[in-house]
Amino acid sequence: MTIPVNNAVPVNKAVDAPTLPDGFVVVVKQECETCQTVVPALAQLAEHVRLTVYTQDEPGFPESPAAIDDTSLAVSWHHEIETVPTLIKVENGVEVDRTIGWSRTAWESLTGVGSLAPDLPAMRPGCGSMSVDPDLVDALRVRFGGSVLAARRVEVAAAEDPMEMMFNRGWTDGLPVVPPTEERVMAMLSGTSRTPSDIVATVPPDLVDITVEKVAIAAVMAGCKPEYLPWVLTAVEAACTDDFNMHGLLATTMPVGPVIVCSGPGTRAIGMNSGGNALGQGNRANLTIGRALQLVIRNFGGGRPGEVDRAAHGSPAKISFCFAEADDTSPYGRLAGEHGLDDGVDGLTVFAGEGPHCMVDQLSREPESLAKSFALKLQGVNHPKLIMMFDVIVVMGPEHARVFADAGWDRERIVAEISSHLNRSGAELVRGADGIAEGVPEAFASAESLPKFRPGGLMLTYAGGGAGLFSQIIGGWVNGDKGSKPVTRPVVY
Known part of the structure; x- marks a missing residue:
């Protein structure tokens, strides 16, 4: 455990945002039922437009078109993916439009591909992106956002109780305090x-x-x-x-x-x-x-x-x-x-x-x-x-x-x-x-x-x-x- 406490210098720089390829980008995760539902639409889109798929949780999903591994969530974090699936239009490396969840009308309008996946429901809401998962977001903020903290870090050994360490250093008011990781x-x-x-x-x-x-x-x-x-x-x-x-x-x-x-x-x-x-x-x-x-x-x-x-x-x-x-x-x-x-x-x-x-x-x-x-x-x-x-x-x-x-x-x-x-x-x-x-x-x-x-x-x-x-x-x-x-x-x- 590392605790920032006082005076010093930043420890890490922001990770540069991965550039999205031109064409259309879709971000999915296997555990999302809507993402599983739109797999036929992804396969159809890949036949007509340049399509890149990123997957948040399972590198083998979907099989076709083959997805790029985003289990690190770098792409999802930097491009502010809050819902999956998210469909993004990219020109010259710059996002120009996006739609979230599955809506046949919205996907057809954004991509220009008509009669898209006619066997699917007309629309289904998406699921929460893993990049905004409350259990993950704090660590992602540190990993990708770059530390804005200037405080000195105190390393706490694995066998050391951080609560007792803070008592021993006189940082408490007599009651336990939360380790400021x-x-x-x-x-x-x-x-x-x-x-x-x-x-x-x-x-x-x-x-x-x-x-x-x-x-x-x-x-x-x-x-x-x-x-x-x-x-x-x-x-x-x-x-x-x-x-x-x-x-x-x-x-x-x-x-x-x-x-x-x-x-x-x-x-x-x-x-x-x-x-x-x-x-x-x-x-x-x-x-x-x-x-x-x-x-x-x-x-x-x-x-x-x-x-x-x-x-x-x-x-x-x-x-x-x-x-x-x-x-x-x-x-x-x-x-x-x-x-x-x-x-x-x-x-x-x-x-x-x-x-x-x-x-x-x-x-x-x-x-x-x-x-x-x-x-x-x-x-x-x-x-x-x-x-x-x-x-x-x-x-x-x-x-x-x-x-x-x-x-x-x-x-x-x-x-x-x-x-x-x-x-x-x-x-x-x-x-x-x-x-x-x-x-x-x-x-x-x-x-x-x-x-x-x-x-x-x-x-x-x-x-x-x-x-x-x-x-x-x-x-x-x-x-x-x-x-x-x-x-x-x-x-x-």
């Missing part, structure tokens, strides 16, 4: 239109320029599908900005990490979970997108626990914390919209956050009561006597959101009403008040009213299942220029 990385790159060598971001703490290819390697290791790659690339771009301050997030001793909040129709297209257990286990897209970002920071940026990552306790959320908003059913829009993205645009927000804390209120049926209840819970973010230093995301569940929606409260009013119950006097918050040394400096002692969060620091999302009047509170790390700011980006495919 060349076939898997090339398949992952098919999920984006970006060039593999394009620089995505400069990754802290080591400030390493990371390419699309390197992100794809991390995405393979995390267990992503190719269609997740644009989301991972966007998350890496957003997290590796000065505003987000990933280096500071690693170096702090607080138990915080990047929280990725995704929204837009693309979340549903790739099967992300915004409903029951959205913040938990069980959904491949949610977990692997978040995990891929963490593996990028760890393996390429050098952000390893016990080294630059100095968290005193850490958090399970530091393995992966990524979820989708239910923006298609949300009564008050989405977080990305609050940060400037238009409706219908796929986007994500990275937020420097802790693990979630449950907000329980089973009894409030009036919005005023529920707003006060949320405010009471939010007072405790990080510490009840610390204010304006930390932002927060409220992941409101459907049943709590319904209380506000039924009363006609929009996002702005919900935030305003909750915030109005968060103000406290400086005398309550000052250091030493209530016999608690923690608190705001003495200079704030005379203030009549101090807010818990800075303007824009209380943010709303909408996700979760409908079984229970629960929401989730995600407390933030130090905000602003000295800490981290939420960063929102549209997804670029």
Whole structure:
């Protein structure tokens, strides 16, 4: 096994496409019933036109006219054969037209040969080409497409367990990772239109320029599908900005990490979970997108626990914390919209956050009561006597959101009403008040009213299942220029 991991040079060049001979070319395979059916038509065509037949699976099929062996699938791959039989017209070495499957009318029109195989059915659909077989296509992409990968290769001996090798080299987050073979990385790159060598971001703490290819390697290791790659690339771009301050997030001793909040129709297209257990286990897209970002920071940026990552306790959320908003059913829009993205645009927000804390209120049926209840819970973010230093995301569940929606409260009013119950006097918050040394400096002692969060620091999302009047509170790390700011980006495919 060969694993591309880091720095180096391409290993193989693209294989030149075999030139098709002039005249007519047919690609078949014996296991295709339609290909077997058209054998009489092939024999008749060979009597009237220059005909070349390529066979994908059996060199002796058909016997007449004799086929050329394409069991390597070189011809089929390079000439993009997706269905067999495929009939191609070639002039001066260039394809000018083709038809797929068997249709007497289409074959007669393309070749100019009339009364073709009158005993056959008028038409039959073809079969899938072996060159697009899911079990073969990844290896064919590497064999014939030419490696676009620049990463150093690591040879794994036949007797060596690649999983254990990656644990021993420190490439994992404590859980097994998928070996990023060349076939898997090339398949992952098919999920984006970006060039593999394009620089995505400069990754802290080591400030390493990371390419699309390197992100794809991390995405393979995390267990992503190719269609997740644009989301991972966007998350890496957003997290590796000065505003987000990933280096500071690693170096702090607080138990915080990047929280990725995704929204837009693309979340549903790739099967992300915004409903029951959205913040938990069980959904491949949610977990692997978040995990891929963490593996990028760890393996390429050098952000390893016990080294630059100095968290005193850490958090399970530091393995992966990524979820989708239910923006298609949300009564008050989405977080990305609050940060400037238009409706219908796929986007994500990275937020420097802790693990979630449950907000329980089973009894409030009036919005005023529920707003006060949320405010009471939010007072405790990080510490009840610390204010304006930390932002927060409220992941409101459907049943709590319904209380506000039924009363006609929009996002702005919900935030305003909750915030109005968060103000406290400086005398309550000052250091030493209530016999608690923690608190705001003495200079704030005379203030009549101090807010818990800075303007824009209380943010709303909408996700979760409908079984229970629960929401989730995600407390933030130090905000602003000295800490981290939420960063929102549209997804670029």
